[in-house]
Amino acid sequence: MKIRLLIQILCCLVFSVMSSTAFATWYTANGTGSDRNDAVNDAIRNVMLQAGADVKIEQNYKNGVLQSDNVNIMSSSPIKKLVVMSEQTTFSKVTVTIKAFIDERFAKARCSGAAVHKAVLPVSFRFADSQAYQGSIGIEGISKELDKLVMENLYNTSSFVTRPLVRANLNTSNSPNMSNDFQVSNLSSLADRYGSQYIILGTINSVSTSEVGNNVLTKLMYVPTRTINFDIDVYDAINEQIIFHRNYTAEADWPFKQSEYIDLRSDRFKSSEYGQRVYSLAADVSKDLVSELQCKPANAKIIDLDGDDVVINVGRENGISPNMKFTLVQAASMSGPNGDNYSAYEKSNSVYKVVSVYPHAAKLHPVDLQNNTLNVNVNDVVTLQ
Structure with a gap:
């Protein structure tokens, strides 16, 4: 009896290990920081984004030990094993490459919207004005x-399908000479052209230096500083509105000469305090965008009709799979009191199921033909249940 019980326990342990391994995957990422701990923590953030993990999961590395909420990692932690594969120190910057074994059962965001990878279109940064x-x-x-x-950070985030950067001269300011209709039409056309729901816009407000005065002694004692200040906006092309706005700002010592041209790809710049702040803010942008968009409702536009079936503009690249169910949301054009046109959406009772999946599209069939909405049109929207 004891032998049989021991065999049963061993079988359960083996099955448990195999089950855990079946849901776990190795990921590799790089990280930089002022010391080894900071560099490894930066790499952990990158590897979690790469795995499409819930960005609310916080795990920290300190002196060779992974921690969560200031205590050692428990069994529910997504990172089961961490290996620092390489480490390099240049000037005051440490760069590491890590390999992490992630249990995706605990890592993935627990919301239906995260099942579909959002298509995002980054537009090149522009300066706010001549100043x-x-x-x-x-x-x-x-x-x-x-x-x-x-x-680079967006491409390494599995929560998104990131389109190639577009260098478009979009005037999205609040200029009185530009109507809101024009801005909406401009952005929506860009989204349709590149098959994206979300457009990411960056605006540089200031990268100016601060002088320390004309006093010779003051100049010898103090180092000038330089600011980095920019805005990130996210435009939702389906709902035709800005859904995210955040300002990112920092100030750091500027040890370079005022008239000197700086190679922004050089180790000299990257290892400076200012360069480190620029890199840190860029990493914050990716984390904030994942946090904002990861669990947003998964929407798609109807781009074609095939009898009772509809074809939508998301497919295999977005994580769409057969039997996923969507609810029809119908679009209508409305006019405001000032003559402005805007779109309104009304949810229907029609439910569609995915029957065919293509790289960039999917075909849906009504679940109940008897109660299905008849006047379905191109540009209507479906939402994942």
């Missing part, structure tokens, strides 16, 4: 560098 551009002396390429940093 903002004039303040960029020495780092005139900062807009392209922010494009690169934010794009």
Whole structure:
């Protein structure tokens, strides 16, 4: 009896380990920081984004130990094993490469919206005005560098399907000479052209330096500082509105000469306090966007009709799979008291099921033909149940 009981226990343990392993995957990511702990924590954030993990999960690395909420990791932690594969120190910057074994059962966000990878379209950073551009002396390429940093982080985030960067001269200011209709039409057309629901807009407000005065002694004692201040806005093309706005700002010592041209890709810049702040803010953008969009309702536009079936503009690349169910939301054009046109959406009782999945589209069939809405049109919307 004891032998039989022991065999049963061993079988249960083996099955438990195999089940856990079946849901776990190795991920690799890089990280940078002022010391080893900061670099590994940066890599952990990157690997969690890469895995499409719930960004509310906080795990920290300190002196070789993974921690969660200031206590050692418990069994429900998504990271089961962490290996620092390489480490390099350049100037005052540490760069590491880690390999993490993540149990996706605990990592994934627990919301239906996270099942569909949102299609996002980044638009190149622009300067808010001529004064903002004039303040960029020495780092005139900062807009392209922010494009690169934010794009790299978005590409490594499995929660999104990130379209290639678009260099479009979009005037999205609140200028009295530009109507809201024009801005909405401009952004919505761009979203349709590139098959995206969300457009990410970046605006640089200031990268100016602060002088320490004309006193010779003061100049010898103090180092000038430089600001980095930019806004990120996210436009939802289906709901035709800005759904996210956040300002990112920092100030750090600027040890370079006023008239000196700085190579923003050089280790000299990257290892400076200012360079580190730029990299840190760019990483914050990705984390904030995942937090904002990860659990948003998964919507798609109807792009074609095939008898009773409809074809939508999301597919395999977005994580769509057969038998997923969507509810029809019908669009209507409305006019406001000032003559402004806007779209309104009304939820129906019609439910559709995915029957065919293509790389960038999917075909849906009504679940109940008897109670199905008849006047379905292109540009109507479906929402994941």
